[in-house]
Amino acid sequence: MTFKIAFVSTMAGFPWGGSEELWSQTAIWLASQGHTISASVRDYPQPRPQLTQLQRLGVAVKVRRYIAPSLLRRVFQRLKLLQPIDMTHRLFQNWLLQIKPDLVCLSSGAITDIEFEYFASVCLEQSIPFVTVGQANAEIFWTDSETAQRSRKIFQSAMRCFFVSQGNQHLFEKQIATSLTNAEIVCNPFQVNYDAAPPWTEPTESSPWRLACVARLDPRAKGQDLLVDVLSQQKWRDRPLQISLFGSGPMATTLKQLVSQYQLESKIKFAGHVSNVEDIWQSHHALILPSRYEGLPLALVECMLCGRPAIVTDVAGNKEVLDDGETGFIAEAPTVKHLDEAIERAWEQRHNWQAMGQLAGERIRQKVPRNPAVDFGQRLLKIVLHTKNHK
Template sequence: MVRICFIAANEYAPWGGSEELWFRSALRLAQQGFAVTVGVKAWKPEASQIAALEAANCQVVRRRSPTTLPQRLLSRLQRWQGHDPLLDDHRPDLAVISQGNNLDGWGWMEACQGRQIPYGVISQAAAENFWPPDDLAVKLAALYQAARKCFFVSQANLKLTLKQLAIDLPQAQVVANPFNVPFTTQLPWPQPKEPLQLACVARLDPVAKGQDLLFEVLRTQKWRDRPLQISLFGNGSNRQTLEQLQQLWQVDAIQFGGFVPDVVSIWKTHHALMLPSRYEGLPLSLVEAMLCGRPAIATDVAGIGELVEDNRTGFLAVAPTVACLDEALERAWQRRHDWYEMGQAAAVAVRRQIPADPVAVFVEELKSLL
């Protein structure tokens, strides 16, 4: 039986949109009869998706941080001996390393290379302001070039990685993430038409998602005087700080909606997506909003500009700054009566670029590497 191992390099949160591609691919391959092993960090509590993997007969290996003295000594001994329980005990025919960004899975790539285990790499994001130092860049370049395939979720992030590592990657490919709305979704336009209801669907993490930029824009008198509400959907490590900032600045246009698993329900009551990101991959929330017939007001970072056509299917801020975001939102406001038609154009455009079943496409790519 062919053995495939998915390694989630994520060390930051129990779950996120960056985990969906490897997770759903693992389930699909298990259903097709492959022996699937998954390596994840041990979280308490852990995401419900881990139980779903085990129910599908995937073997889950949890990385635990040693807490007791015997555990720390054993961990140190294993490192000295070069033993990795996931790779050495399961010896996959192919390892698939999923990175939250383009830099954080190099240790797993190195471990696979040292064991002569073929591997592929998924990079879910990249950032202009996170450049590796030269010694790490040299190491990363060699590890990326040794991969059977390097998958990126946007052309922009692929190009940025090539620039940051000063290499070519002929085996690189852009793939799409799975989404959480039906591909055939059609929704009526939300009523009433005012106040305008925008949704910012993103984890509460200003470093990446830029919610603070939005607060800066909305605290100005111009926006205080307009009938506009923006709901922040999602959770994250900065929720408390953002709530305090909203109260400190008295930004009444902002509401916190928490995490909502039923994404379609968001777009039944909201007119457009607001996405003030500083860096990205290709946001699931953007794909889902467009599939639901909603235009986007977003910063032109990473893959966003690959989906959104400025002034036709949405409004792009040329940079993640307060001034640029305000300019894009102002253009959107002046054309608010065109949003329905723009949303319909967005729905057509996204279906031309994103496959109906991204997991099926990705799984076939993985099988071609065996």
């Protein structure tokens, strides 16, 4: 028996991100199993080879282009003579009715957003079963009471509400003031081999201890600016410790200027994007991730799979996979003071990092499946079967 499943991503602001890996890889697997798979993504000026791969592997991709409403429509909307539905959303509704999916998977880079809310309302209006996937949440993501009320209706109506960490789920339940009995935790796909074992490179007098910060260059979420403040202290300037910033992002130029301003070029290196993540861990000894908010960072899971400890902040799901003092070190909050304390504790234990990393590898394999996309795809198929059997 085959089904029609539609994936809808509302991620914006970046051509591609970690939030897109789960739905896209699951779509590819489901298509390989003979199911009819469609996907709707937002338009973006830069080319995305991931979309080409999706199409090549059997996923029908629809790019949503924003079409501004006409002046007359805007006037009528302001006068409340028309509902504030722009042409972009109307085209989405037509697309959904045309493909007639058995299930819609709504994936958001955050837990919810304006587009996400509209698309969910279309599913409700058309009685199309849907699930939600929320990839990140933060204490600052509170909404007004009217929006929270709409969110309660949407998430309680979903077949399942998938979160990537219990921390994000608990926070969102507070933000909408309700418990979600239909919530489940799901794992994101990772970009390293499940059995990865990169060799450990022992530091020498000429080769310092190296921490890798693997995250998009966006301090609003990833907190790289905190590293600048910490390493500007004289004690860290004097120690053989170096941090490599891997990745790209909207604040790359500003961060480079910030590092230069503090004269930390010898302590903080910009390593760019690396296609093979395992290569990072052949020359680095631990992960440093000073995030202000997260879901469950892929970089943390990948670091642990590669047998390395991590230094992270206590946000979202970090504490759900990392054990403080055993497989890594957890800063109580994303502040300079708490991050400095965590790095200090890690530094005192640096000669134990290799053993801590080995333990991290063992424990993370007890918590994440070998193939998260297949695991998620199988869950979606069970949901479709359940809806078909109960019609």
